[in-house]
Amino acid sequence: MLAVLSAATVGAVLASRRPRHPVGWLLLGFALSLTASGVITSYVTYGLVARPGALPAAVTVARYHPATGSAALALP
Numbered sequence: 001m002l003a004v005l006s007a008a009t010v011g012a013v014l015a016s017r018r019p020r021h022p023v024g025w026l027l028l029g030f031a032l033s034l035t036a037s038g039v040i041t042s043y044v045t046y047g048l049v050a051r052p053g054a055l056p057a058a059v060t061v062a063r064y065h066p067a068t069g070s071a072a073l074a075l076p
Contacts, residue, residue: 007031026075033072040065 011027018024040061047058 004031004034007034030072030075033068033075037065037068037072040068 007027008031011024011029011031014021014024015028016024043055044058044062044065047053047055048062
């Protein structure tokens with residue numbers, strides 16, 4: 001949580017002050033990727049483990065979970 005908040009804050013400040021600087025955009029992408037990974041993890045856990053069949057397309061969303069984790073690791 002601290003990593004997402006600090007990366008998003010620093011990235012937003014840097015991207016707003018120097019829009020052509022790539023580090024700000026990379027930090028924003030990192031924060032977005034980690035946030036998406038957390039949302040997907042919760043969605044898949046609830047849809048496949050806690051209440052199977054309760055959420056639509058939980059299996060399809062589970063297929064994209066490794067992509068968000070890989071993107072978060074590749075960005076910083």
